[in-house]
Amino acid sequence: MQEVAQPIERTHRPTTTRILVTEPLAESGLALLREEAEVDTRYKIPHEELVRIIPEYDALIVRSGTKVTRDVIEAGERLRVIGRAGTGVDNIDLRAATERGIIVVNAPTANCIAAAEHAIALMFAVARNIPQAHQAMQRGEWDRHRFVGTAVVDKVMGIVGFGRVGGEVARRARGLGMRVLAYDPYLPRERAQALGVELVSLEELLATADFISLHVPLVESTRNLINAERLALMKPTAYLINVARGGVVDEDALIQALDEGRLAGAALDVFSEEPPRDTRLATHPKIVTTPHLGASTTEAQIGVATEVARAVLMSLRGELAPTTVNAPMLAPETLRELRPFVDLAERLARLAVQLVAHGPSEVRIIYRGAFNEDTRLLRAAVIKGLLEPIGEYHVNFVNADLLAQQRGLRVVEERHTATDGLSETIEVRLTNGDYHSVQGAVLRGSPRVIRIGDFWIDLELQGCMLLCRNQDRPGMIGKVGAILGEADVNISFMQVGRDQPRGQAVMAIGLDEEPPADVLDQIRAIEGIEDVRLVEI
Numbered sequence: 001m002q003e004v005a006q007p008i009e010r011t012h013r014p015t016t017t018r019i020l021v022t023e024p025l026a027e028s029g030l031a032l033l034r035e036e037a038e039v040d041t042r043y044k045i046p047h048e049e050l051v052r053i054i055p056e057y058d059a060l061i062v063r064s065g066t067k068v069t070r071d072v073i074e075a076g077e078r079l080r081v082i083g084r085a086g087t088g089v090d091n092i093d094l095r096a097a098t099e100r101g102i103i104v105v106n107a108p109t110a111n112c113i114a115a116a117e118h119a120i121a122l123m124f125a126v127a128r129n130i131p132q133a134h135q136a137m138q139r140g141e142w143d144r145h146r147f148v149g150t151a152v153v154d155k156v157m158g159i160v161g162f163g164r165v166g167g168e169v170a171r172r173a174r175g176l177g178m179r180v181l182a183y184d185p186y187l188p189r190e191r192a193q194a195l196g197v198e199l200v201s202l203e204e205l206l207a208t209a210d211f212i213s214l215h216v217p218l219v220e221s222t223r224n225l226i227n228a229e230r231l232a233l234m235k236p237t238a239y240l241i242n243v244a245r246g247g248v249v250d251e252d253a254l255i256q257a258l259d260e261g262r263l264a265g266a267a268l269d270v271f272s273e274e275p276p277r278d279t280r281l282a283t284h285p286k287i288v289t290t291p292h293l294g295a296s297t298t299e300a301q302i303g304v305a306t307e308v309a310r311a312v313l314m315s316l317r318g319e320l321a322p323t324t325v326n327a328p329m330l331a332p333e334t335l336r337e338l339r340p341f342v343d344l345a346e347r348l349a350r351l352a353v354q355l356v357a358h359g360p361s362e363v364r365i366i367y368r369g370a371f372n373e374d375t376r377l378l379r380a381a382v383i384k385g386l387l388e389p390i391g392e393y394h395v396n397f398v399n400a401d402l403l404a405q406q407r408g409l410r411v412v413e414e415r416h417t418a419t420d421g422l423s424e425t426i427e428v429r430l431t432n433g434d435y436h437s438v439q440g441a442v443l444r445g446s447p448r449v450i451r452i453g454d455f456w457i458d459l460e461l462q463g464c465m466l467l468c469r470n471q472d473r474p475g476m477i478g479k480v481g482a483i484l485g486e487a488d489v490n491i492s493f494m495q496v497g498r499d500q501p502r503g504q505a506v507m508a509i510g511l512d513e514e515p516p517a518d519v520l521d522q523i524r525a526i527e528g529i530e531d532v533r534l535v536e537i
């Protein structure tokens with residue numbers, strides 16, 4: 001019989017978007033999700049069952065207890081978003097998600113205070129033997145001598161990983177009268193100084209601190225960061241606190257250090273395997289444990305549920321959520337400024353690729369004007385515009401670079417200060433084809449193409465467009481217009497650009513409907529018409 005701890009709770013809404021939630025999520029988040037999607041909650045679902053049902057869902061929301069492995073991701077035929085109602089994403093195969101263009105979002109701000117408070121709570125628990133004293137009293141004992149503790153005031157707190165949680169732990173430790181050291185190789189010295197914290201090497205921190213609190217993410221470079229060698233650097237009176245991830249500590253080496261009296265104690269909220277199969281950790285007299293409760297406050301859970309629900313819904317709508325993990329992270333203001341250009345970049349690429357004879361092997365993206373240093377989103381938009389019309393690709397800002405690489409498309413970027421009297425323009429130049437380059441700008445908030453090849457024009461980049469290259473001579477526009485009129489194809493706009501009077505010209509004609517192939521042949525047959533392309537933006 002299938003083992004499901006809780007009955008399926010299903011809410012039907014008149015929509016086809018379906019979201020699966022596999023771990024307890026606060027009602028604040030579920031309610032938001034239900035406004036836009038059909039939500040199924042299946043808590044404690046076995047892995048094989050998750051793989052079996054995932055093809056039915058557009059989004060999956062998890063906490064730390066669900067292993068979102070490659071097999072889950074690859075089975076998720078319509079999966080577009082994975083939401084993590086919390087911070088750590090080490091239980092999600094980010095590489096597999098990225099390869100398939102699946103957006104991973106998390107909720108990193110709402111639970112960091114809860115995690116920091118838990119680290120401080122654990123520090124006091126080990127410093128004052130609170131769990132041991134409590135257990136003794138439960139056994140009916142009254143022993144005021146065995147549980148004499150150690151003060152934290154004037155002691156040294158060493159924080160490994162000085163991000164959101166580490167920073168909050170530091171503020172609290174400073175408030176308790178502690179000296180705070182931090183080790184974080186990616187942290188600017190000024191940020192630590194601003195918080196009254198000394199940045200030191202890991203070795204110095206381990207050798208000096210009385211309490212060492214870990215706040216790094218679990219990634220390859222932090223796995224077993226606290227190994228036998230580093231434990232040996234710690235003072236025999238020191239305590240280790242881990243509210244980060246179990247995998248950051250070599251648990252065997254920790255037990256050995258405690259058994260040999262080389263470390264005073266440890267407080268662990270997280271384990272390399274959860275729940276830990278190694279019973280020595282939960283039963284060790286010098287270890288205080290909690291079952292991964294760092295984020296488990298009512299307030300934090302309401303916060304993460306709302307934060308992740310918003311991010312998942314934004315991603316499903318095709319918007320870039322600010323907490324996207326596997327995509328360029330940009331400040332909200334930068335994103336707002338960039339958005340019209342992202343649209344422009346994609347449309348220009350879509351136009352350019354329809355003008356070349358073969359799939360391009362190289363694209364050169366030329367930014368003119370005051371563009372933000374970080375052009376990853378614009379580059380992704382160009383790749384999306386190039387690849388989507390020519391294949392069965394689902395390209396987004398998550399997998400664009402990877403897909404370009406896999407297809408052998410070389411992407412080169414150039415930046416110039418604006419020279420042509422326009423503020424910011426983007427040019428997309430392909431290596432092969434006749435109309436090898438298009439340039440565009442955002443004018444009055446909408447994307448426009450301002451140059452096709454050598455011809456300056458000004459056209460809205462949208463809908464169906466007929467592009468004719470012809471010799472500039474009287475009567476050409478009339479002839480083309482007549483053929484389209486005869487075929488009952490309505491023209492929405494028309495523009496002509498030319499290099500010089502009676503030279504080469506390009507005629508861009510916006511169409512309300514797509515003309516049949518024989519109409520295009522008739523236009524091609526007009527004397528003086530050199531090339532005819534129908535493009536769809």
Ligand SMILES: NC(=O)C1=CN([C@@H]2O[C@H](COP(=O)(O)OP(=O)(O)OC[C@H]3O[C@@H](n4cnc5c(N)ncnc54)[C@H](O)[C@@H]3O)[C@@H](O)[C@H]2O)C=CC1
Pocket residue numbers: 087088089108111112115160161162163164165166183184185186187215216217218221222243244245269270292293294295296
């Ligand atoms: N027990 C629990 O319930 C909770 C656990 N966490 C864990 O705490 C971790 C940290 O969370 P945040 O502070 O929000 O993340 P964060 O990303 O703000 O901070 C992590 C910091 O670690 C630093 N770092 C990375 N590699 C390092 C290395 N090798 N050595 C030293 N520093 C390094 C980074 O530069 C960054 O400043 C999460 O990844 C998660 O695993 C977070 C919330 C709750």
Ligand SMILES: O=C(O)C(=O)COP(=O)(O)O
Pocket residue numbers: 063064065085086087088089111292293294295296
């Ligand atoms: O946010 C994190 O990284 C956490 O570790 C919290 O995990 P949880 O959501 O309580 O399973």
